[in-house]
Amino acid sequence: MSVQKTGVPMSEKQISSQVGKFTSRGVDVYYGDKQALFGIDIDIMENKVTSLIGPSGCGKSTFLRCLNRMNDVIDICRFEGEILLDGQDIYASEIDVVELRARVGMVFQKPNPFPKSIYENIVYGPRIHGMIDGRSDADEIVETSLKRAGLWNEVKDRLNEPGTGLSGGQQQRLCIARAIAVNPEVILMDEPCSALDPIATAIIEELIDELKENFTIVIVTHSMQQAARVSQNTAFFHLGKIIEFGETDQIFTNPRNQQTQDYITGRYG
Amino acid sequence: MTNLRAAHIKKRYAAERRFKMYGLLAIMFALGFLAIMLVTITFRALPAFSQTYVKVDIEFSENVIDPDGAREKVQIAKADFQKIVRDGIYALFPEVTNRKEKRKLKKLISSEAGYHIARVLLADDQPDFEFIGTKQSVWVKSSDDIDSFIKGLIRRDVDESRRRVNDQQIGWVDQLMADGRIEKRFNWDFFKFGDSRSPEDAGIRGAVVGSFFTLIITLLLSFPLGVLAAVYLEEYSKPSKMTAFIEVNINNLAAVPSIVFGLLGLALFLNFFGMPRSAPLVGGMVLSLMTLPTIIITTRAALKSVPPSIREAALGIGASKMQTVLHHVLPLAMPGALTGAIIGMARALGETAPLLMIGMVAFIVDVPTGFTDPSTVLPVQIYIWADSPERAFEAKMSAAILVLLFFLVIMNAIAVLLRRRYERRW
Numbered sequence: 001m002s003v004q005k006t007g008v009p010m011s012e013k014q015i016s017s018q019v020g021k022f023t024s025r026g027v028d029v030y031y032g033d034k035q036a037l038f039g040i041d042i043d044i045m046e047n048k049v050t051s052l053i054g055p056s057g058c059g060k061s062t063f064l065r066c067l068n069r070m071n072d073v074i075d076i077c078r079f080e081g082e083i084l085l086d087g088q089d090i091y092a093s094e095i096d097v098v099e100l101r102a103r104v105g106m107v108f109q110k111p112n113p114f115p116k117s118i119y120e121n122i123v124y125g126p127r128i129h130g131m132i133d134g135r136s137d138a139d140e141i142v143e144t145s146l147k148r149a150g151l152w153n154e155v156k157d158r159l160n161e162p163g164t165g166l167s168g169g170q171q172q173r174l175c176i177a178r179a180i181a182v183n184p185e186v187i188l189m190d191e192p193c194s195a196l197d198p199i200a201t202a203i204i205e206e207l208i209d210e211l212k213e214n215f216t217i218v219i220v221t222h223s224m225q226q227a228a229r230v231s232q233n234t235a236f237f238h239l240g241k242i243i244e245f246g247e248t249d250q251i252f253t254n255p256r257n258q259q260t261q262d263y264i265t266g267r268y269g
Numbered sequence: 270m271t272n273l274r275a276a277h278i279k280k281r282y283a284a285e286r287r288f289k290m291y292g293l294l295a296i297m298f299a300l301g302f303l304a305i306m307l308v309t310i311t312f313r314a315l316p317a318f319s320q321t322y323v324k325v326d327i328e329f330s331e332n333v334i335d336p337d338g339a340r341e342k343v344q345i346a347k348a349d350f351q352k353i354v355r356d357g358i359y360a361l362f363p364e365v366t367n368r369k370e371k372r373k374l375k376k377l378i379s380s381e382a383g384y385h386i387a388r389v390l391l392a393d394d395q396p397d398f399e400f401i402g403t404k405q406s407v408w409v410k411s412s413d414d415i416d417s418f419i420k421g422l423i424r425r426d427v428d429e430s431r432r433r434v435n436d437q438q439i440g441w442v443d444q445l446m447a448d449g450r451i452e453k454r455f456n457w458d459f460f461k462f463g464d465s466r467s468p469e470d471a472g473i474r475g476a477v478v479g480s481f482f483t484l485i486i487t488l489l490l491s492f493p494l495g496v497l498a499a500v501y502l503e504e505y506s507k508p509s510k511m512t513a514f515i516e517v518n519i520n521n522l523a524a525v526p527s528i529v530f531g532l533l534g535l536a537l538f539l540n541f542f543g544m545p546r547s548a549p550l551v552g553g554m555v556l557s558l559m560t561l562p563t564i565i566i567t568t569r570a571a572l573k574s575v576p577p578s579i580r581e582a583a584l585g586i587g588a589s590k591m592q593t594v595l596h597h598v599l600p601l602a603m604p605g606a607l608t609g610a611i612i613g614m615a616r617a618l619g620e621t622a623p624l625l626m627i628g629m630v631a632f633i634v635d636v637p638t639g640f641t642d643p644s645t646v647l648p649v650q651i652y653i654w655a656d657s658p659e660r661a662f663e664a665k666m667s668a669a670i671l672v673l674l675f676f677l678v679i680m681n682a683i684a685v686l687l688r689r690r691y692e693r694r695w
Contacts, residue, residue: 070581070584070585073580073584075507098587098589099587100587101584101585101586101587102586102587105585105586106581106585106586107585108578108581108582112576112578112579112582114579114582114583115579115601124588125586125588128586128587128592128596129587175582178582178586179586182586182587
């Protein structure tokens with residue numbers, strides 16, 4: 001299963017010198033009869049931001065959702081291949097998917113706070129994972145999570161108000177705080193800024209930059225500028241395949257593949 | 270050219286106005302019939318809310334009530350109180366001696382009057398028997414015919430042969446009126462008593478309580494079952510031939526005529542399981558068979574309308590499937606499910622046919638005190654009264670319809686409120 005697939009240009013330096021947090025080998029995903037991903041090989045580095053770019057329908061979100069097995073809930077979705085998290089196959093039968101998602105958090109395209117109070121939004125995750133023992137524990141988790149998401153100062157006086165009453169950008173940071181609260185190792189972000197205005201986007205991007213100190217981040221984005229700004233590594237997807245994967249600087253300044261060149265210069269996509 | 274266009278625009282405006290008018294007319298038509306229905310029912314029901322009373326001087330003679338002088342409650346309760354009431358009314362008209370006329374005279378008052386006097390006097394466990402031997406003025410209910418006459422339902426100007434109250438009786442009533450011995454009071458007994466063969470004693474308490482017990486059973490059975498079924502179908506089941514088959518059949522069940530459920534209840538619950546006849550327990554079970562599809566369908570719709578983003582949010586931070594459903598999806602779907610349940614309950618409340626099959630159409634005087642007591646329900650009570658020959662039951666029937674409508678309106682109002690209150694919280 002761990003046969004190295006070639007044919008995908010990958011920066012030699014990365015694979016040899018650093019350990020991948022996630023290692024994906026030969027990942028094929030099918031929706032019914034339709035194949036959505038073709039042999040995805042990729043290494044996601046620890047404490048780095050990896051961005052997945054590509055035109056709509058290229059499979060980047062599908063791949064992202066493979067990393068915490070969110071595709072499991074889609075009945076017709078079928079997975080083949082291997083994804084290792086710290087060397088452990090996350091699709092192995094002994095892996096508990098709930099446990100996995102506690103380690104690999106996710107932030108979605110549209111801010112989706114629970115229709116409950118801000119406090120409850122943060123506390124919910126730690127509570128179901130048995131990380132909270134008493135009220136003071138909960139208070140502490142709420143405060144640190146909101147602080148790390150840069151939202152504490154804005155909401156500290158109204159923790160009992162509904163999370164849905166916040167602005168779009170604040171809601172998205174609340175969702176990030178909610179993901180942080182269970183203390184994951186990886187945070188997956190699926191176009192986290194696509195529903196936000198430029199100012200809120202800038203705040204989130206800054207936040208992503210800070211978060212990479214403690215978390216490994218994988219972000220799907222439509223905005224090439226965003227990928228260039230926030231990520232260290234970039235993978236370019238097209239029609240379910242990885243066309244090019246490497247350091248962001250190299251991809252954007254000196255792409256090796258003509259298709260990548262065409263996409264980042266805006267010739268299609 | 271411009272003229273042509275102007276004419277065209279004018280025509281278009283006219284067409285718009287006409288179209289709006291048709292809609293308005295349709296609404297007015299519907300509202301008009303509703304108003305006619307409500308007004309006629311209310312007017313017909315009004316007589317049921319009052320009752321004519323006659324003041325009679327009653328001599329509680331020891332000879333009749335307690336000939337042994339033992340002063341024992343059980344013995345006294347068996348005494349002929351109706352006779353002392355009769356004697357009381359005879360005493361008001363001493364000139365009447367003829368037996369035939371006396372029979373007419375005693376028909377002025379309710380044949381249950383004596384029973385009610387005894388009931389009041391002997392209400393305590395240890396009643397004092399001081400009333401024995403005294404003479405007291407007591408207001409007793411008039412018979413239903415006199416009541417109808419006082420309310421103008423039996424008209425004076427109709428020929429005597431076609432009137433249930435004859436000229437002589439009218440004369441007596443006129444004299445009683447003149448003496449201030451006739452009075453109309455609010456008919457509390459209508460809300461206190463169960464059914465009776467005498468219209469003046471018939472009340473809806475038994476039917477209301479029966480309906481209440483029946484609906485409790487229906488709710489307890491159909492709501493949890495319906496919600497569980499809906500959650501399984503919507504959240505857990507994988508699309509397959511089997512689930513498609515189940516879905517089609519749930520939709521079919523919702524359309525099955527209710528009397529069929531009654532037959533099922535008769536065959537299964539009564540004949541096979543040998544459960545009690547005419548009991549709210551069985552009525553509730555039959556009605557929950559009927560409400561179940563409604564609740565399943567509305568709950569599924571409510572679950573479907575919970576945005577997938579909420580599910581993703583919960584799954585994304587590592588909630589299990591059950592936690593996602595119980596903590597997030599179901600609470601958000603609850604108002605929808607409850608609305609469905611209340612509407613289902615309202616339908617069950619108005620249902621008659623299946624209950625006829627399991628014997629809830631019986632004539633039952635006692636107000637039920639439990640789930641297995643024989644009882645009847647509101648719509649069946651209406652049916653029973655509609656079937657009764659006595660004139661006065663017509664008003665009772667209309668009054669019962671009003672009560673039924675009152676409960677239905679309240680239930681639907683709660684459903685609307687719930688829907689308003691919890692609409693789109695995300």
